[in-house]
Amino acid sequence: MKIVALATCAKLPELDEEERLVLGPLSDLGIRAVPAVWDDPTVDWSSFDLTVLRTTWDYATRRDEFLTWAHTVPHLLNPAATVEANTDKRYLASLAVPTVPTVFLAPGEAFTAPDGEYVLKPTVSAGSLDTGRYGPADAPLAAAHVARLHAAGRTVMVQPYLAAVDDAGETALLYFNGEFSHAIRKGPMLTGPDLGTDALFHGEEITARVPSAAERALGDALVGTLDAPLYARVDLIPGPDGTPVLVELELTEPSLFLGQDAGAPARFARAIAARL
Template sequence: MPRIALATYDPGAGPSRDTDLPALVRALADAGAEAEARHWDDPAVDWAGYDLVVIRSTWDYSWRATEFAAWVDRAGALTRLANPAPVVRWNADKRYLGELAAAGVPTVPTRYLAPGEPAGLPAGHEFVIKPTSGAGARFAARYTPAEHDTAVRHLARMHAEGFTAMVQPYMPGIDVRGERALQFFGGRLLHASRKGAVLSPGTPYDADKVAHPDLERWRPTEAELAVAEKALAAVPGAHALLYARVDLVDGEDGEARLMELELVEPNLFLWLHPDSLPRVTEAILAAAEGAATTAPTIA
């Protein structure tokens, strides 16, 4: 009987935002595993006691990046971790987007501004500022050139907290075509979803946002699959991925571009895709038994 931990965040007194977790624990138990949801930051957990630790919903990690990186390394040294520690570490810093762009993956054009670097914000078009360590649109906002001073204050706050900022043109295609999430699990396409735009004009960067508005099922186009495949092929350590979510938006030219590649703790949206639960369960069980994972392919 494989012992499997699903690593999640501690929601405190409130309910967990990971509504998929109970169904996943149950499905793994029904399939003969001993599965438990555990808080990643719980010092009482004996990670070595599990055959596999699957990072599922450690959704507070982006503002505890150093602590999380240490946990990933520790857990990865004690047992089998999915995704593996090196690729999680690589993906937790959104400078990976620049690396993928350099490797020829169509990405949302991105400039990085580390603390101390002069701003030089776009004057001719709307733009987005967000942190290189982020999730759920935390600390993200969009600005018109007329909002330059507000944008500079946003940058200053991020830099004061030690974050490197990303500056991107606002991709207007997202308001019409939304953002598509292609999910891969156990080396194959699992399902895809589409959601609406998250950033509204004038919403303060430190406001809470709805991370996945108007989520619906989506059948990916050939072009989207091609970009996803290219992005995944460029990941260092792609062969060892258990799961991946590829988030795409349309550029000015209407072509799909990578917004984010989620290899840490992607929301799987199983509530929207209940038919995917058996595949996820199967792939986790195979990983627990040490089956070699293969590079995600579209086939």
């Protein structure tokens, strides 16, 4: 029997509940799946036929340690090189698809509050942690947010807040081995400034969604440029003119929302099996 490690973090040693939905379909395929905490020194990663990154959601403030670990794991998916490139959101500047306009501020670079509403977040983050929404009246809080991130050596992203998300929400398209699987809608999450939290992730309002033709076209084109990741999540928001723009391309540890589509757990299990 093949054995697959599903890498997680110490706060979720048995995985997130939705992620566990793949265990049964993998078992049906003759594959034993074992949750394993990525920074547990007692785990022998070489004993697994494959390690799949899943709920390693505590890596953001320990990225160097996480990448060092990833480069030591044999048969890691997605691969360590992909993880290294994808865990710093400055990758957005290199993609040939429409993205949310972004200014990157490295530590020491001055922050000037934009006009209108805007979003501040670090280039290395997970689950919308350290992310806040600001308006003209919030300049002192925004400056404090930037200062807090810069003091920790983190680069800050400054983006306009796209108001269409309040009604349309965000669309996430899920792909397994390059093939579209399903999509979901995320409701708006950012209600105001970020005041600092040690929570692992923010709660999300999630429902199933059928993506538009324009969303599928953007997602399919983007995933088609990638080097066959086991999974990819393409997060989109309507831009000012209504056409979709990319918020993030998630290739490291995205939630796959397996509970939002009845066939998704089996599709993901088959994708994993195909890589063994």
